Each structure stands twice: as C-alpha cells, then as structure tokens.
Amino acid sequence: MEKEREKRPNRWSKRVAITGASGALGSALREGLQRRGATVIGISRRPAPHHLDQPHWLVWNGQVDGALEALLLEVDILVINHGMNLLGRRDGAAIEEVLQANLMSAQALIALFLRQSRQLSEERRIGRELWVNTSEAEVGPAFSPIYEVSKRSLGTLLTLQSLDAPCTIRRLILGPFRSSLNPYGPMSAGFVAEQILNLVGWDLRLIIVSFNPLTYLLAPMANLMNGLYGRLCTRPKDGH
Numbered sequence: 001m002e003k004e005r006e007k008r009p010n011r012w013s014k015r016v017a018i019t020g021a022s023g024a025l026g027s028a029l030r031e032g033l034q035r036r037g038a039t040v041i042g043i044s045r046r047p048a049p050h051h052l053d054q055p056h057w058l059v060w061n062g063q064v065d066g067a068l069e070a071l072l073l074e075v076d077i078l079v080i081n082h083g084m085n086l087l088g089r090r091d092g093a094a095i096e097e098v099l100q101a102n103l104m105s106a107q108a109l110i111a112l113f114l115r116q117s118r119q120l121s122e123e124r125r126i127g128r129e130l131w132v133n134t135s136e137a138e139v140g141p142a143f144s145p146i147y148e149v150s151k152r153s154l155g156t157l158l159t160l161q162s163l164d165a166p167c168t169i170r171r172l173i174l175g176p177f178r179s180s181l182n183p184y185g186p187m188s189a190g191f192v193a194e195q196i197l198n199l200v201g202w203d204l205r206l207i208i209v210s211f212n213p214l215t216y217l218l219a220p221m222a223n224l225m226n227g228l229y230g231r232l233c234t235r236p237k238d239g240h
C-alpha cells in the first residue's frame with residue numbers, strides 16, 4: 001500500500017507563479033501550495049520576505065517586462081491573484097488605478113501566458129494552467145462599483161479567451177474574506193486558500209468558495225451564457 005502511494009506522481013510537483021504574493025490570499029496560497037509539494041515563485045511589488053531568495057521571488061511594478069516573460073515561460077501554473085479595491089471612491093484617478101491593476105495588467109498577463117503556451121511543444125503545454133481570481137463580484141454586488149466593473153470585465157474577457165485556450169484555465173470565484181482589500185470579510189484567507197486547492201485537486205475549472213448559495217447558481221449560469229454568446233458572435237483568429 002505504502003509502495004503504491006510512493007509510485008503515484010504528486011499532482012502538485014509543479015512550478016507555480018502567483019501575483020499579489022504578499023497579500024492575504026497570495027500568502028495563504030503560497031503556503032498551501034508549498035505544503036503540497038509545489039515550487040512557488042511569488043510575483044510582488046514588495047521585496048522578498050527575508051527567508052526567500054531570488055529564484056522564488058520576482059519584484060514587478062504591475063507591468064509585463066523581460067524578467068517576467070522569462071519567468072512565465074518556465075512555470076507550469078500562473079495564478080493571477082493581484083487586485084485592489086478603492087472602497088468608497090468614484091474619482092477619475094480611482095477608476096484609472098483600479099482598471100489598470102484589476103483588468104489591464106491581469107489581461108496583459110493572460111495574453112502573455114496564452115501566447116507562450118501556444119508556442120511551447122505539446123509536451124510542455126500539457127500541464128500548463130492559468131488560474132484567474134476574478135471574484136464573486138462577477139455575479140453579485142461588492143458594494144464597490146468600480147471594483148465590480150473591473151472584475152466583471154476581466155471575467156467576460158476570460159470567458160472569450162477560454163474558448164480557444166491552449167492550456168487549462170481555472171476561474172476563482174471567491175466570496176468575501178478578510179484582507180487589507182476587504183477588512184470586513186467573514187472568511188479567513190487561509191480557509192479560502194485550502195478550499196481552492198482542494199477543489200483544484202478535483203480538477204474543477206470553476207472554483208467557487210462562498211457562503212452565498214446564489215453564487216453557486218449564478219456563476220455557472222453566467223459562465224455558460226457568456227460562453228454561448230461568445231461562440232455565437234465571435235470566431236477564433238486563423239491559426240488559433
């Protein structure tokens with residue numbers, strides 16, 4: 001029995017890069033992934049924690065650059081997790097900042113990861129995964145209109161991109177949890193991270209962690225309808 005278990009490959013023996021790595025969920029996911037045997041590389045605007053060295057941490061400014069491109073070429077899984085929420089604001093600077101962080105920079109990473117995956121050999125491409133943390137705000141109120149627009153747009157575009165994706169895409173739809181982005185969230189980031197990793201273990205593509213039962217109904221419906229709409233009204237570019 002023990003020998004059988006030893007022979008089975010560990011599904012988590014992968015190189016995983018995660019953005020927003022020093023945030024609440026980013027840190028919890030890093031710990032959970034490491035505990036399961038993954039090699040985790042944090043992508044963050046902050047310097048590496050003192051116990052981590054350069055191969056396990058990349059400092060970025062929210063924009064794609066050469067170092068990030070080189071790193072993403074080498075990883076099996078990219079988790080796009082960074083995000084911001086300027087609660088209570090509606091000025092132009094807030095709109096620009098939130099759309100840039102939650103939508104534009106996430107989109108640049110998605111486009112890069114998909115482009116790289118298409119260019120890799122089939123052997124390397126199999127096993128590549130993109131996880132995108134959109135939020136329950138895709139299908140419900142987050143009491144923050146600009147944040148909702150940014151996350152809904154990210155989700156809508158992700159549905160279109162999933163139609164011709166060369167690798168596995170998983171969407172994280174999370175209910176409120178405590179962090180600097182949401183100090184009032186009732187769940188803990190550690191609990192949410194464990195649920196995410198358990199659901200990924202079951203190979204689910206739509207990962208929902210929420211205490212709101214409506215989310216379990218609305219998110220799959222929205223995903224299905226947006227996918228159908230995308231298939232009807234758009235077509236893949238030649239060669240994709």
Ligand SMILES: NC(=O)c1ccc[n+]([C@@H]2O[C@H](COP(=O)([O-])OP(=O)(O)OC[C@H]3O[C@@H](n4cnc5c(N)ncnc54)[C@H](OP(=O)(O)O)[C@@H]3O)[C@@H](O)[C@H]2O)c1
Nearest residue numbers: 020021022023024025044045062082083101176177179181
């Ligand atoms: N908390 C909730 O209730 C909730 C619910 C659903 C979904 N989410 C989503 O979960 C993700 C993680 O959020 P969290 O709750 O863990 O919040 P958090 O602790 O504030 O972590 C978010 C991290 O994103 C990075 N970040 C912030 N602004 C950025 C910018 N302008 N450019 C690039 N990176 C930036 C920062 O990480 P670095 O300093 O390491 O760069 C920050 O620590 C976000 O995408 C959020 O939208 C949160």
